[in-house]
Amino acid sequence: MLKQTILSFATLLVTLTATAQLNLNLSANYVFPPSRGECSDIWGYVDQAGNEYAIVGNQSGVAVVDVTTPTNPVEVFYSAGSSTIWRDIKVWQNTAYITNEGSGGLKIIDLSNLPGAITGADVYNFSGSTYQFNSAHNIFIDENGLGFVCGADNGIGGAIILDLATNPLAPIELGRYNDYYLHDLFVRGDTLWGGAVYDGFFVVVDISNPASPTTMVTQDTPDTFTHNCWLSDDGNTLFTTDEITGAFIASYDVSDIFNITELDRIQSNPGSGVIPHNAFVLNDFVVTSYYRDGITIHDVSSPSNMVEVGNYDTSPGMSGDGFNGVWGVYPYLPSGIVIASDIEKGLFVFDATYIQAAFLTGNVTDLLSGLALNNVLVEIVATNSTANTDGFGDYESGIATAGTYSVTYSKAGYIPQTITNVVLTNGATTVLDVQLQAAVTFTFQGQVIDSNNNPIIDAKVKLTDSNTGTSTTVTTNGLGNFNVSNFYEGIYDVTVGKWSYNTICVNSQSLLSTGGPYIYQLEDGYSDDFSLDLGWTVSGNPSTGDWVREIPNGTTYNGDPSNPGDDSQVDCGLEAYITGNAGGSAGNDDIDNGETVITSPVFDLSTYINPYVHFDRWFFNAGGQGSPNDSMVVELSNGTTTVIVDFAVNNDPDEGAWSSKSYRILDFMTPTSTMQLKVRAMDVGQGHISEAGFDVFLISDSTNVGVESHELSEINIYPSPFNEYININLNGTFDRITVEVFEMTTGKKVDSREFEGASLVQFKSKYARGVYLINIFGDGLLLTSRRLIKI
Numbered sequence: 001m002l003k004q005t006i007l008s009f010a011t012l013l014v015t016l017t018a019t020a021q022l023n024l025n026l027s028a029n030y031v032f033p034p035s036r037g038e039c040s041d042i043w044g045y046v047d048q049a050g051n052e053y054a055i056v057g058n059q060s061g062v063a064v065v066d067v068t069t070p071t072n073p074v075e076v077f078y079s080a081g082s083s084t085i086w087r088d089i090k091v092w093q094n095t096a097y098i099t100n101e102g103s104g105g106l107k108i109i110d111l112s113n114l115p116g117a118i119t120g121a122d123v124y125n126f127s128g129s130t131y132q133f134n135s136a137h138n139i140f141i142d143e144n145g146l147g148f149v150c151g152a153d154n155g156i157g158g159a160i161i162l163d164l165a166t167n168p169l170a171p172i173e174l175g176r177y178n179d180y181y182l183h184d185l186f187v188r189g190d191t192l193w194g195g196a197v198y199d200g201f202f203v204v205v206d207i208s209n210p211a212s213p214t215t216m217v218t219q220d221t222p223d224t225f226t227h228n229c230w231l232s233d234d235g236n237t238l239f240t241t242d243e244i245t246g247a248f249i250a251s252y253d254v255s256d257i258f259n260i261t262e263l264d265r266i267q268s269n270p271g272s273g274v275i276p277h278n279a280f281v282l283n284d285f286v287v288t289s290y291y292r293d294g295i296t297i298h299d300v301s302s303p304s305n306m307v308e309v310g311n312y313d314t315s316p317g318m319s320g321d322g323f324n325g326v327w328g329v330y331p332y333l334p335s336g337i338v339i340a341s342d343i344e345k346g347l348f349v350f351d352a353t354y355i356q357a358a359f360l361t362g363n364v365t366d367l368l369s370g371l372a373l374n375n376v377l378v379e380i381v382a383t384n385s386t387a388n389t390d391g392f393g394d395y396e397s398g399i400a401t402a403g404t405y406s407v408t409y410s411k412a413g414y415i416p417q418t419i420t421n422v423v424l425t426n427g428a429t430t431v432l433d434v435q436l437q438a439a440v441t442f443t444f445q446g447q448v449i450d451s452n453n454n455p456i457i458d459a460k461v462k463l464t465d466s467n468t469g470t471s472t473t474v475t476t477n478g479l480g481n482f483n484v485s486n487f488y489e490g491i492y493d494v495t496v497g498k499w500s501y502n503t504i505c506v507n508s509q510s511l512l513s514t515g516g517p518y519i520y521q522l523e524d525g526y527s528d529d530f531s532l533d534l535g536w537t538v539s540g541n542p543s544t545g546d547w548v549r550e551i552p553n554g555t556t557y558n559g560d561p562s563n564p565g566d567d568s569q570v571d572c573g574l575e576a577y578i579t580g581n582a583g584g585s586a587g588n589d590d591i592d593n594g595e596t597v598i599t600s601p602v603f604d605l606s607t608y609i610n611p612y613v614h615f616d617r618w619f620f621n622a623g624g625q626g627s628p629n630d631s632m633v634v635e636l637s638n639g640t641t642t643v644i645v646d647f648a649v650n651n652d653p654d655e656g657a658w659s660s661k662s663y664r665i666l667d668f669m670t671p672t673s674t675m676q677l678k679v680r681a682m683d684v685g686q687g688h689i690s691e692a693g694f695d696v697f698l699i700s701d702s703t704n705v706g707v708e709s710h711e712l713s714e715i716n717i718y719p720s721p722f723n724e725y726i727n728i729n730l731n732g733t734f735d736r737i738t739v740e741v742f743e744m745t746t747g748k749k750v751d752s753r754e755f756e757g758a759s760l761v762q763f764k765s766k767y768a769r770g771v772y773l774i775n776i777f778g779d780g781l782l783l784t785s786r787r788l789i790k791i
Contacts, residue, residue, distance in 0.1 A: 022400060023310035023353040024295060024338065027070035031346035036060050042328040042341035043089040045096065047114040054330070054339040055096050056347050057087030062098050062107065064118065070337050070349045077118040081107060088138040092145055095168040099136040099149060106136065106149060108169055130173045131160045142187040146210070147171060150182040150194070157181040159194065161210040174210035179203070183243075184278070186229045191257075193229040193238060200224025202240055204257050219260045223247040228278045230286070237263070237303040239286050241276040245321045245584040249279055249288060251303040263304040264396075268293045268311070270384070273321035273554060273565075273583060282331045285309075285354055287338065289329040292318045295340055295350070299357040305396035307357035307385075312350060314342045320565070321584055322556045358424035359398040362432040364389050364409060373411060373436060377468070381406040381418070402426045409434050410467040413441075413488050442513035444487035447480045448496055448520050455480025456522060459498040460532045462573075466491040466508055473532070481517075489513060495572045496520045499534045499601045502527045502748065505572030523748055526603045526699040531573025535601040542683060545580040545591030545690070547598045552576055553583030557622055557689060561656055562586040568616035568658040568695040576695035579681055586620065591630070591690040595682040598694065605671035605699065612785060613663050613677065614698040614773065619648035620656040624688035632681045632692045636665065639674030648692075658693070662785045700742060700773060700785070715776065715784050722788055726774075728761040734778035737761055742773040765790065 032039065037059025045053040051068045053076070061080040065073045081087075082102030089098050094112040105127030113122065127133060137151025145165025151157045155178040162171040183197035192205040192213065201218040223242035230239050236255040242248065248265035268274060268290050279288040284301035297310030315325040329340040331352070338350040364376045372393030379386050380399055387397035399405075402425050410416040414436040424430055448459040461482050464471040467490065474482045492511050497503030501522035511518065528534050530549050538547045551574045554565020563586070567576040577598055580589030605611045619632040628650035636645045645663045648655075665671055681692035716729040728739065739761065741751035750772070755761050767790050776783045 021294075021312040022308075023297065023355060024312035025351040025353075026312065027337070027349045027351055028067075028073050029314075029342075029345060029348050030065060030073040030075075032056075032058055032063065036063075037083070038085055038343045039341040039346055040085060040087040040327050040343070041089050042330050042339055042347070043091055043096070044330040044333045044339060045091050045111055045114075046334060047111070049115050050334075051115050052333045052335055052337070053111075053114070054347055054349075055089050055091070055098075056341050057089060057098065057100075057328075059083060059085050062087060062089065062096075062109070064096075064109075064111070064114075065347055066115075067333075067337065067339060067347075067349050070335075070351065073347060073349060076114070077109075079107065079109060079120070079123050084135075086137060090139050090141045090147075092141045092147070092164050092168060095164070097139050097141065097147060097164070099139045099152075101135045101137055101151075103134050105133055106139070106171070108171075110169060124169050126171050128154070128160065128173060131155070131176050133160065136160075138184050140185050140187055146174070146187065146207075148185055148187055148192065150185050159185060159192065159213075161207065161213070175213065177205055177207070177213040179205075179213075179215045183226075184228045186231055188231055188235065193231060195226040195229050195240070197225055197227050197243065200226060202226050202229050202238070204254075217257055217260065219252065222250050222262075222265050227276075230279055230281045232281055232300075232303070233283065237300070239279050239281060239300070241279050241288065243275060243277060245275060246271075246273045247276055249276055249286065249298065249306065251300065251306060253303070264306050266298065266306045266308070268296045268308065269319075272319055274319065275321065275323065277326070278328055280329065280331060283354075284356075287329055287331040289326040289340060291327075292320060292322055292325040294326050295329050295338065297352070297354065299355075299398070299400075301356065302359065302396070305359060305361070305398060307359070307398035307400065309355050309357050309400040310352065312348075314340070314345060314348055320554055320556065320561070322560075355400065356427035357398040357400060358402045358426050359396070359429040360407065360422070360424060360432060361394070361396045361429055362434065363393045364395065364411075364434050364436060365393055367435040367437045373414070376409055376411040376414075376436065379408045379410075380424075381408055399424060407432065409436060411436060412465060412468045412470050413439055415439050415490075416467045439488040439490055440513055441486050441488055444484040444511060444518075445516045446482055446518040446520065448476050448482070448498075448522060449480055450501070451521065451523050453521075456498055456501065459496060459501070459522070460534070461520070462495040462532055463487075463511070464493040464495070466493055487511070494518075494520070495531050496522065497528070497532045497534055498522065499526070499528075500603065501525060503529060503532065503534075503572060505531070526697070528600075528697045529567075529572050530575045530577060530695060530697075536577070537599050538596065539599065540594060540596035540680075542594035542596050543592045544589055545683070546596045547577050547579055547679075547681070547694075548581050549575055549577050550581050552578045552693065553581050555583060555586045555588065555691065557586040557620070557656075562620040562622070562689070563691055563693065564618060564657055568618075568660075568693075576693055577679070579690075579692045586689045586691060587623065591681055591683040591692070592687065593683060595680055595684075597681075598679045600677040600697070602673075603675045603699065604673040605665065605675050606673040608671055608699075608701045610701060610782075611665045611671055612700045613645070613665055614661065614696070614700065614785075614787075615677075615694065616658050616660050616696045617646070617648065617679070618654065618656060618658050618693045619652055619681070620689070620691045621650040622689050626685075628688040628690075629685050630681075630683050630688055630690040632679070634661075635678040635680065636663075636668060637674075637676045637678065638669045638672040639676075640672075641669045642678075643668045650688075658695070660696075660787045662787075696771070698773070700775075717774065717776075717786050717788065722765065722790060725762055725764055726788070728776060730760070730776075730778065730783070736779055738777040738780075739763070740775040740777075741765075741767070742775070743770065 040057035084102030086101035133152035147162035182194040227243035294313035555563040582589030634646040
C-alpha cells in the first residue's frame, strides 16, 4: 500500500451472524484498541490441534487472534513494534514473518507453542548481514521455504532471497534480485513473478540460481502501476492488480512466458474510481481485497471471462477512490472461513460460499453480409454486466445470479436488438449468436428558429445516440439550417443552444429519414449548463489546473471527497467547468502557482426590469504548509463597474460540494448591455490544494422592482427533491401569495399560481423531471428564489 490516513476506533467486538452480501456472510468484526492505530496486512495459521488464527498487522505491532470459533475471535498474543502503517505477513510452517516500513528489519514469531501461550521469548528479529535492511514492504515464502523480502531499504528494493527451511528462526541469505524495485511478488518453482509498481509492469525472473537471479521478460499491466501478482494452480494464468484509481484485476496467459497475452480485465465497480489491492487464487476463484469496495470473489474458471460472484463491503459509508476499507484478505484456512483486515475497523471473519458464474458467450455478425462485428456492446439488462465483441465478433460475459434475462446488443450504425427470455444457469455457458441489421442512413436536416420563427445563425446542435453515447455537433448556417450526411436512424438526445438564447434539450427523440426537417425553437435569454461550447473563454497563468469544460472526474483528499465527481444538476448534459479534472487524489491536477479564469460572453440586460443571476459552484482548499489561503471569486461587470458577488475560501460551508447561488443584480449595479461574469480560482502563497467547479449559469427576470429582504429560514419549501406536491410554509400571513416556476435549463416560465391570505401553500405539479427555479412573492414583493429538483 502506498499511503494511508490515520484514524482510531474504540475497542469493540461485534458479532453479526445475520449480515450478508453476495455469497459472503459476516460472522464477526473484532476491533482493536485505539492505541494500536490502523490495521494493515493479514495472514492465517493453523496450529497442531487444528485451531485457526488470524495474524493481523496493526500500526504499532502485530496481533495473533484465535478465530476457531468464527463468531467469537479472541486475541491470544500481541507483539509491539515500530510505529508504521505498513506491515505485511506470511507464514512458513510454524513461523510467522512480518515486514514493516518503520524499523527493526524482519520480525519472526515462533508459533509452535500454540494453542499454548506465546511470549516475548518467541519473538526474533533479522536484519541481514550481506544484504542488511532496516525496513521492507513485503515478504513472500514459496513452497520450498525460500523467503523473498521485497521493497527493502537495500539496493533498489528488489528481493532479498532467504533460506527459511534450514532454520526458520535464523534465515540464511542466498542472494538478491536488484534489477527493479518490487512492491509484491509470487514465486513457484524456479520462477519469480514480481510487481514492479513504479515501472508499470510485472517482471518474470529466473531464480534457479538464487545467487544470480535473471530477468527474463516484463509485461505491462492495464494501469501501469503493478502491485500484486498471483499464479493459477495449473501455472498457465497470472492475475495482477494495479494499486491506482479505477484500476483492474487482469488475467494473462503465461503458458509461454515469451509470448504473454492479456486475457481479460475487470473492475469491481466501474466508474467509481475504487482501488484494488491484493488478489489471491483459490482453486477456480480469485479473492481480492478491494479497499473501499471491501472483498470481491471472481469466478476465473474461464480466465478470459472473469465474473464477480461474491462481495462484501466492510465500509459502505465510503466509496470510490481512497485508501480506506479492506487492506488484506486471507482465504486459505481449512475451515473455509475468510478473514480480512479493514484499515479502520479491524478484523472481519466471513463464511464464504463459492459459486460458479452463469456464463453467456456468442458471436455477432452483420445480417446482410455475415461479417463479424467488433465493438458491439452486449448488456445483460438490469445488471451491471457488459461486454464488447472483439475483432472476430466474439464476446464473453456472465453473471453471478442464475435466472431469465433480456440481453441487448447495440453498435453505432446498427439497429439495437434485445433478446428476451435468455436463461442463464450457474456453472453452465449459454451460447447466443446474434445478427444486427444496419440502420438506414440519410441526410439529417433541421433548422433552429427563435420565438418569432426567425432563423438563428451559428446555433450549436448536439446529437447524441441514446444507445451508444456517441455524439455529433453541428452549427447552423445563415438560414438557421443544418444537415448531417450519412446519419443513422435511431433514438437521440438533442441539445440546441446559442449565447443570448436559452439552451434546450430533447431527450430520446426518434430521428427518422421520413420525419424531417426537424425544427427546434429557442427562447431569448441567457442559460448555459455547458453541455455545449457557447463561447466562455479561459485565461490565467497557473502551471496546472486550468479550467476545462468536461465531465467531472471525482477526487479525494485523505480518503474523503474533494471534487464531487458530477455536474451539479439534472440538466442537458454531464459537463461542467472544472479545474484540472485529472481525477484521483486532490493534488493530481489541482491549481498550482497562479490563477485560472473563465469569462462569459457579453450579455445584454438593459431591457431587464429586475434581473437575477443564478449559478452553482464548489470550491476545495486544503493541504500544504500553513493555513490554506486560496479562494474562488465570482465577479460581475456592467462594462464600467466590477464587483464581487460571491466567493469561497477554505472551510466554506459547502466545501467540496455543489452549492446553488442566486443574486439580485440591482443590489450590486445598474444592468447594461455589456454585462459579463468572471470566475477566478487561484493557488497563491505557499501552495495548497485548490480545486473548483462552476455550472448551470442562468439569468432570470422578476417584474417586481421593489424587493423586500427575508431570511431564508423564514420560508420552508418541501419536500426537496419533490415528486408531485410542493408545500410552502411562510413565517407570516400575506393577503396574496404568488408562485412562479421556471425551467432552469431554458429559463422558460412553466407555471404561475396565486393564493389568498395564506401562510401555508400546497399545490400539485405536473412538471417533467428536471431542475426548476421557484420565485415566491408576498403582496407583490419577492420573498425568495429557490431551486428544486423534480424526480
